[in-house]
Amino acid sequence: MKRITIKDVAKAAGVSTAAISYALNGKESKVSVETLERIQATVASLNYIPDFSARSLVNKKSNLIGVIIPETEGYNSAILENPFYSEIVSGIESELRKHNYHLILTGMDRGKGYSDLTLQRNLDGVIIMGIYNDSLYEELKKVNIPIILIDSYIDDTLFKKIGIDDEFGGSMATRHLIDHGHTHIALVTGKIKKDGVVEKRFLGYKSELEKAGLLYNPAYIFEDSIRYEHGVQAGIMVAQKHPEITGIFATADMVAFGIISGLQEADKRVPEDVSVIGFDDIMMSSMFIPQLTTIRQDIKAKGIRAAQYLIQTIQGSISNDLEKNTLPLKLIERQSVRRVLS
Amino acid sequence: MKRITIKDVAKAAGVSTAAISYALNGKESKVSVETLERIQATVASLNYIPDFSARSLVNKKSNLIGVIIPETEGYNSAILENPFYSEIVSGIESELRKHNYHLILTGMDRGKGYSDLTLQRNLDGVIIMGIYNDSLYEELKKVNIPIILIDSYIDDTLFKKIGIDDEFGGSMATRHLIDHGHTHIALVTGKIKKDGVVEKRFLGYKSELEKAGLLYNPAYIFEDSIRYEHGVQAGIMVAQKHPEITGIFATADMVAFGIISGLQEADKRVPEDVSVIGFDDIMMSSMFIPQLTTIRQDIKAKGIRAAQYLIQTIQGSISNDLEKNTLPLKLIERQSVRRVLS
DNA sequence: TTATTATGTTGTATTGATTTAATATATATC
């Protein structure tokens, strides 16, 4: 089946290809009403669908957006095994589709460049998740297209960012435990890297302890990776080695699930013996038993907002609306935290 | 920053653009060793990256694969909220990346066509999830590119398929309950549509009941959608209206989670009072409490296999290896099913 | 009526890479 090109349409409608192009690209003013209608009719009858390759070759726009998920430790080349990212991508996709952009989804082998994809495909823009100071940093600057960073604290006006106030979130979670009478509070988290979200949440945790006059004990920090398995280990550890700990703040819900399992495995009950608070409020958190008390961020909205922001930037209607770029957080009280009597 | 084109490289290396093209596309035999080396050197020094739009314009290959997730009932335009799909996409992505294909991920508004995307982007192939007999059927045939269907029973040699033996899986699950002494077994499931996977699982359930001489009771079928919420409702229903039911087969793990919550809400314990078996073995199933007994399919492998099969088809090395296209199932015994005494 | 402006319309160059056919050069055969 041969492809129907703009020439075929032109011939059938008895006009030039230029007329077709004008008629189809919002330049109806350059075409009379009669020809416009005739063109539209023939386009429909021939079922003509323009070729994006040819189009993007001339006007350097591809209507393609790259969505890049760097490999997280522990999630080996399985970029969507982390449900948090799935929800974000889901939001991005729905928003992009609404605006007639297509989405190229890709993981990123460490070492390999971002710019390859971008240049090869003439991407109109890129959304990158959870990147912290890194070698990629400089490379990103070279590729001169709009870039939105989700959950990044890279401090450069060149990059637009969508995120949350992670430090505040860390404070909220910690304070919630403190307010419920907990005095020995552990933190279970992924690697604390400079300018990563996890560092900020940790900072919130620490400052809130100080504010409450509680002792910050480095032995209460279980730092490894943002994975279920790490949570399990930490849970067992807490149960066996630290009976004084009654509250645990996990910097991700996934980790909180692991902690709860680990605790139960070591015969501690949640929340009767130990309270656990998570972070993110992924979908599973309300389905888990016990239902997880956590700091909610609207994950899907994050994706949607990132897509909107990117599209605005591409189309030049840049609204540098910082308030809308730091999304709200909310404490969701469910079943995994209880009050202890002092 | 101006783009570096093949012409720039040609000029810098003192050869024609044709030579560059040969050197870069595995046609080294048409180029002498010296020029090849010179070209490679200049390509590296100029950091030349070819433009896929131009390339795909001439050879009608885009190195792009479309991954299409039709909107599931209940998952309104949030294509990845279903963790099952996320895992598949994850598998597809890793495999495609390995072979230098890029992936366009998109949901599909009901009504809108598949062929638009395909033709616009000159896709080399398409992977479509969970499509059953439908109006889209005919449209798919018109677009003459390789298509892999995941979890579909559309019977047409034009479409290649990757799936599992859903009926057998349904049997396995049901038999497991029967073997554990259960005689009143409910089925909680999404809409049973002709040629959908759910229908097959239902058929397996039914036939296994008959085989065991048990009564098939339509009142035990809770048919609505493959969603957590439906599971909750069904769980409550069973607890309140059907105390005789001791075993429940959910045609998806997500639904099983809901059932367990619903049962607990209505003061039934799992597995002490009621046993629940799921289907899929998504990641959460081993993390859930109680850990879910389920029929495992290797979800990520499904994605990988689909990608492999598609790439083979595109490249002409078609291995119509049916055995490898029906992936194995395995009963995973965990904590949500227990033996009842008769 | 002629000059001027506005409105449609089209021919053609352009985009970046591939590929065919033609050409130039080197090597082997007799």
Next chain:
DNA sequence: GATATATATTAAATCAATACAACATAATAA
């Protein structure tokens, strides 16, 4: 040394669309 063969190399056509500049026609102004 002349002819045939193999090997490098390149000029130019091609892919499908866009957009500039040129031109024709109609509408308006003088």
